Amino acid sequence: MKICVTSTGESLDSALDPRFGRCAYFIIIDSNSMEFEAIPNASSNVRGGAGIEAVQTVINKRVDVLITGDVGPNASRIFNTSNIKVIVGVSGAVRELVERYKKGLLK
């Protein structure tokens, strides 16, 4: 399973970035091997519609689960029609969040 966490830094020990569209990095983690990839968020820098561009990134990476602080109304509209599970309103380090998700502690 592929999990994406919005992050303030490039490692698994970085803290979650509560913003979705304008987060610093997307960290994409394979939940079995814990191998990961950190992608700088190119849309943090667009004038408007950052959330929409960010969804495009997440979907292109074929992510199953997204863990973030908050998703704006436009991005929500896209996620509602997708198969991606979105978890919001959490905080902590990226690694810890993934572990918690695997144990079924994040809803």
Place this chain on the structure above:
Amino acid sequence: MKEIVIISGKGGTGKTTIAGSFAVLTDKVVVADCDVDAPDLHLLLHPELIETSEFAGSKSAFINKSRCVECGLCKGNCKFNAISEEFSVDTHSCEGCGVCALVCPVQAVEMKEKVSGYSYISKIENGFMSHALLNPGEENSGKLVTFVRDKAKEIAMKENIGKIIIDGAPGISCPVISSVTGTNAGVVVTEPTVSGVHDLKRILELMEHFRVKPFVLINKFDINKDKAKEIEEFCVEKGVEVVGKIPFDPVVTTAMVNGEPVVKFIPQSEVSKEIKRIWKKVSENF
């Protein structure tokens, strides 16, 4: 790192006065002035400039005259009337959509980022400040607010400061969303006037959506006690905490004229005492 944002629906409610007061009541702090359309906080905090960077907020078309064959396709397809008879671009009207570059048969149009303002990092008495200034005709944007906030975080991290106070953009559009999202708490400064009440409702909806804990502060509450009461009742009904009520007092303006936040200029005034009390409560969220 914790962030507290100060916002208001309409302008002129005293948001910057409150933000400036909070800033001097904190020990070590980074202040981010995201009210880029009326960036007045520096008039109270007297920042000393450390670093300036250009800010490219939007794109504009530029026509290379030596390539242009004056076919008129760009002009015909531009929805913003930004291209003149002589095929030059009015950068104020151009919204940077790129249609002219798309239709140009000889690649004479180039889309370039234009400098729409400057952002600054400065030193203040008890920390640092991240602020910006736009060129006339340019608009504040989510991008610029994010830029100013990111710069604030950068310096906070470097200097090991755990607190950021944000003077948010007024209104309810994109820059406000970018000011609010991801913060730990928000103080909504409102006043007891017909427009104040109207705008408060809209801003609280926005905060609810982004799950940022709101504290309502009624400024100049004694100008219209009935309206102030109406605001309080509305907040009770919504389950929002009214964190304090500040009376109208000319000392606030006197302090402003003297270039200082009121809590620093006249600490013993009623207004200052109330602001300090409010800050004590709000800063528990740090």
Place this chain on the structure above:
Amino acid sequence: MIISIASGKGGTGKTSIATNLALSINNVQLLDCDVEEPNSYLFLKPEINKTEDVFIFVPVVDESLCDNCGKCAEFCEYNAIFVSKDKILIFPELCHSCGGCKLVCPTSAIREEPHKTGTIYYGNSKGIEIIYGELEVGDAVASNVVREVKLRMNKDRNVIIDSPPGASCPVIESVKNSDFCILVTEPTPFGLHDLRIAVSVLREMDIPFGVIVNRADIGDRKVYDYCKKENISILLEVPFERKIAELYSKGIPFVLEMPAWKEKFQKLFDTIRAMVQK
């Protein structure tokens, strides 16, 4: 004559000046172009006799023709289109109606349809014709609605335009083609700082202007020094009076209860007319 009323920062009393002036002279059409916060109706309480919707053109996709190539989304500078392998979504609030998506679409799957971006209200109050616009909540582009409000201008009347605060695009759109612009400020460091920004915009646009100092007895003299140095006329000073502030908070224009002010606003209007004709 077209007089616009603007201010560098919000909350200086722009709407208060606009409504009080409107109530003091004859044959007025008031256009409220502050479409994000159109507050003048809260003071004039007009009877609304007509509303009209404002539309912009936004793309609509014919899914039977679309092959999800994503060229439109890639082109769109405003991120108003989202395309994935099995769906396409349009976000009209972000669209600037540039028409580029329709041009890039290789399968001609995109056509343009109207999207409501605002409402225009027509009303009357105490002999004043009021037209104001309101931008849909969440829509990003205010200038479209401002333009529509101004298209309904009646030049046979004394037109008063209440502009949005600041110095951004919608402000420029609002004050454009005015004969005169009144800048409302207050005599504080904040007021002065934001006044300077507004002055630079008006000078660039080549529109004659003057200043009204609101809450004139608070603060300091720096706004006056600045105006003198820059050769800007101070048209009127409104003092800070508890009564004025209280009336404002209740949504009552102060000329209605303080008739002496009506004369001052009439004089102000005559002064402006003389300045424009000169």
